[in-house]
Amino acid sequence: MKATLLKRKSKGDFLFDLMNYTFLTIGMLLILYPLFFVLIASVSDPNAIYAGDVWLYPKGLTLDGYQRIFNDSAIWIGYANSLLYAIAGTAISVTLTLFAAYPLSRKDFIGRNVFMWFFMLTMFFGGGLIPTYLLIKDLGMINTIWALVIPGAAGVFNIIIVRTFFQSTIPDEMREAAFIDGCSNTKFFLQIVIPLSKPIIAVMVLFHVVGFWNGFFDALIYLSDQAKYPLQLILRNILVQNQVNSSMMVDVESYAAKLRVTELIKYGVIIVASLPLLVLYPFLQRYFVQGVMIGSIKG
Known part of the structure; x- marks a missing residue:
């Protein structure tokens, strides 16, 4: 069967497939x-990295860098x-998204277009950083989760993606x-809609987990207590400002040696920092394409 299909392919089809595979x-x-370079650089001699000898x-x-990382309490x-x-933020965000998207997907919900218009308005206009900070401060949420x-x-x-999924999946x-x-309504949502929406829920979980796990800007703005810093903010301080915890350098004396150790760290x-997402993605990948395609194209 395969041999027959291959024989039927024209030279143009073969060239097209070859270009596709190449690109x-x-x-x-x-x-x-x-990512591969970062992996091999993390277990290589920093002098070889500086010399450009590490590339394959x-x-x-x-393993000195990993030993110092895992022995540091701040990490x-x-x-x-x-x-x-990531867990708390994803749980809150996915719950709010589902609760907002479902009524907006119902044709019998009076005023749904008005609510949708107000929601979409926030995509084009925002208060800005300073008003947002003042609001967070007045609400007493500074330096809190x-x-x-x-x-x-x-x-x-x-919300738009999940609403479209509900419209195209729940007749x-x-x-x-x-x-009849x-x-x-509540029982229908919890016992019928939610079980049928596993693909889009998995997509939302993946979106939000990645967003919360990789986020550092909000923590940089709103957190001052280092004991509440997320890992990405600690990583930022190491990469951008070379702020390595002194406990990692207790046995390093010379400045040149500190630079080499900092490079490893x-x-x-x-x-x-990347490992949890690399572990999580294969479990949700089978839902990812299905959920995004249904939620963004159909309807």
């Missing part, structure tokens, strides 16, 4: 190589904070049949 392979390498495999293999505190912010998870909890773009006939059997922290 996709080049694109894949361009995307994967930076590690040289001067060492573990940042890890715990990031997990807390709520400053990171509440202000951006409901994203209009995500009116199913709702009418459930109501005595099902209430930079690459190591990037890998440590």
Whole structure:
């Protein structure tokens, strides 16, 4: 069968497939190589990195950077904070998104277009950083977890995607049949709509987990207590300002040695910070394409 299909392909089709595979392979390498380089650099001798000798495999293999990272309490505190912010923020955001999208998807909801218009208005106009900061301050959320998870909890773009998914996946006939059997709106939403919406819920979870895990700007603005810093803010301080915790350098004396150790720690922290998302994505990947395609094209 395969041989027959291959024989039917014209030279133009073969050339087109060859170009596709070539460009996709080049694109894949361009995307994967930076992460691969960071990985091999995190276990290589910093002198070899400075000399440009590290580009395909590690040289001067060492785990000193990882040992210093895992022995530093600030890294573990940042890890715990990031997990807390990601879990709490994702739970709040996904819940609000589902609760907002479902009524907006119902044709019998009077005034849904008016509500949708107000939601979409926020996509084009915002108060700005200073008014937002003053609002967060007046609400007493400065230096708390709520400053990171509440202000951006409901994203209009995500609400539109989930609303479209509900419109294209949950037919009116199913709702009418459930109501005839005595099902209430709440019961229909919890027992029928939610179980049928696993793909889009998985997509929303992935979107929000990635957003909260990678976010550092809100923490930079609203947090002053270092014990509440997320991992990404600690990573930013290491990468941008070379602020490495002194506990990682207790046995390093010379300035040149400190620079080499700092280089190892930079690459190591990037890998440590990226690892949870790399582990999470394969479990949600099968839902990802399905949920996004249904939620953004149909309807």
